[in-house]
Amino acid sequence: MNHPLFYCVVAGFFFAVWPMIMRVAQMNLLYGATVMGFSTFVATLIALLISPQGDLTFPGMKPVMLGLAAGVINAFGFLAYVKLITNPEWEVSKMIPAMTALLVLFGALGGWLFFKEPLTANKGIGVVLAILAVWFLR
Numbered sequence: 001m002n003h004p005l006f007y008c009v010v011a012g013f014f015f016a017v018w019p020m021i022m023r024v025a026q027m028n029l030l031y032g033a034t035v036m037g038f039s040t041f042v043a044t045l046i047a048l049l050i051s052p053q054g055d056l057t058f059p060g061m062k063p064v065m066l067g068l069a070a071g072v073i074n075a076f077g078f079l080a081y082v083k084l085i086t087n088p089e090w091e092v093s094k095m096i097p098a099m100t101a102l103l104v105l106f107g108a109l110g111g112w113l114f115f116k117e118p119l120t121a122n123k124g125i126g127v128v129l130a131i132l133a134v135w136f137l138r
Helices: 004-025 029-050 061-086 092-115 121-136
Strands: none
Touching (some): 004 029, 004 061, 004 092, 029 061, 061 092
16 A cells, blocks of 8 residues: 555554553663664564565665664654653653644644745644644643
8 A cells, every 4th residue: 555644544553552552561761762772673674674665775875874863863752752651650641642743843844944845824723733632632
C-alpha cells in the first residue's frame, strides 16, 4: 500500500502504543532509551535487508552526515519523550497529546523555514485546534 493516510494510521497507532508498553515495563530513562534504540536499529536493519526497495548503494558523505545530525537531534527528543512516558506522576493521556500538538506546531514552522512551504490559514487553524485539543485534555 502506498497511500499517505495508511502510513499516518500505522504510524499513529504504533507511536501511541509503544509508550504504553514502556510505561508498563517501568525501565529507567537511559536503560529504556537504550533498549528502544537498539530494537529500533535491529528492526530497521532487518527491514532494509529484506525490502525489495532496499537500495544498499552508499548515498555519499553529505547525506550520511545530515543523517547523523538528525539522529543526534532525535536522540535528545527521544530521551525527553521517554522521560515523559515513564514518569508515573504524569498522565500519558495528557503528555502524548501535548507533545503531538507541539510536533504539529514545529512541523508547520519547520516546513516554512527549511522547505519554503506556505503558511496557510488552514495550517494556522490546524495548529490552533491542536493546541486547543490539548487544553481540553487538562
